[in-house]
Amino acid sequence: MSSNVSTPVLGPVAQAASKGSSTTTTTTAKPVTSGEAVSLDDIPPLTLGVLTERADKVDALQLVADSIAQQRQTSSRSMVFHPLNVAGLxxxxxxxxxxxxxxxxxxxxxxxxxxxxxxxxxIRxxxxxxxxxxxxxxxxWIVPVNDDGEVDPDAEEDTVIGARYGExxxxxxxxxLVPPTPEQGAAAAPAPINSRKKKGSNAASNQYKGGHGVxxxxxxILRYRRRGIGGDLLQEAIKVTRERCGKDADIVFAQAHANSVMVVPEMFNRPFRRMEAWAxxxxxxxxANQESAQQKR
Structure with a gap:
């Protein structure tokens, strides 16, 4: 959903970056009026990548929180124009x-x-x-917890990928990133490492081998939707998942994603379900596009 406020109901189915972040940078052009000279230095950069600074992650989480609040508008519109409610009115x-x-x-x-x-x-x-x-x-919310609801000391924080236009x-x-199940882990077990130093450095990198991304x-943001930014975020997520979990690792939408909670009866949630299916x-x-591109190489 790049663009809706929602990401999808789906079990396995299918940057703004600051200093220290892994980024890819491109630029986009401002509208130019006839006869007006524009310097490329005046165009803010568009940066995309994994966020490593806490302040950047906070900004990204604020954007997710805003998307949850925006669901109220979509839900209200659905209720206002629902045939049953209109008939009652x-x-x-x-x-x-x-x-x-x-x-x-x-x-x-x-x-x-x-x-x-x-x-x-x-309705309000x-x-x-x-x-x-x-x-x-x-x-x-981005810190994994165990079945008892306590912070899992062996798990790392969720990876946050951001896109920033200028500031x-x-x-x-x-x-x-979800590690493989015990059965999968046994099948994908790494070869033993003799060096103690290598063993420590490779433990984290091998933890997710054979797993998948969620x-x-x-x-x-609303005004930047339908401009390819959501697709770029997905591509970066696929790249990160396959770097950590393996070149054939799957990536899916979480069933309990940030926008999955519905506060009105299901018959009014049709816009969200359509968006989930689209996502x-x-x-x-x-x-499929990434796999076909890899096969051509």
Whole structure:
């Protein structure tokens, strides 16, 4: 979902960078008016890569939290125009009309305005839970925990990939690397290492060999959507996953991703389900394109 506020319901299915971050840099051109000279030095760089600085990661998590809050708008729009709700509103307006025997125009407009206002306030009330969900996204969300809910000392923090245009964080993706199961680990066990130093240095790199990547959040700022930034974030996530887990490692969307919680009945969540299905297809397409590109090399 590069672009929606949501990343998908999906179990295995298918940078702004600062100092010290791994980055890829490109530039984009500003609109130019006729006769106006533009210096390339005035165009902010577009940087994409794995974030290593805490401040950059905080900016990326803020972007994810904003995407959760934006779900309220999508959910409200779905409820306002849902046929069942519209039918209920029409019935309420009809009853209000019938209960006004004097047919006084001023009174009728006031009553009907009150009915419509109540309708909108009710929808606002039901969708308000997205705000505390967004506020509840804290730093510890990217820290893996064990089955007891305690921080897992053997696990590393999620990998956060960011896209920054100049100084502004415009895209973020949170990737969790999952080590292989015991059965998979036995099949992909690395050869023994004699050197104690090598053993320590390779332990972390081999921990995820044979595992896979799970995307827990994927979003961009509204005004930068549909410009390829989300696709670039996905490609970087695939690259990181296959560098750490193996060249054939899979990457999937998490079932409990950042935008997976729905606060209204399922019949009003159709826009989110469509976006989840689109995101799954987009990820599959990106994976297929990368595999075909590797085969051509």
């Amino acid at each position: 029409a019935a309420a307006l009809g009853i209000a009309y019938k209960l006004n025997p004097a047919r006084d125009l001023g009174m009728m407009l006031s009553v009907m305005s009150g009915v419509i206002m109540t309708y909108l306030l009710g 009330y039901f969708t308000a839970q997205y705000i505390p969900l967004a506020e509840g996204l804290k730093w510890d 502004e964080m415009i895209g973020a993706l949170v990737l969790r 995307i827990r959040a994927w979003t961009t 799954a297809q987009f990820l599959e397409k990106t994976l």
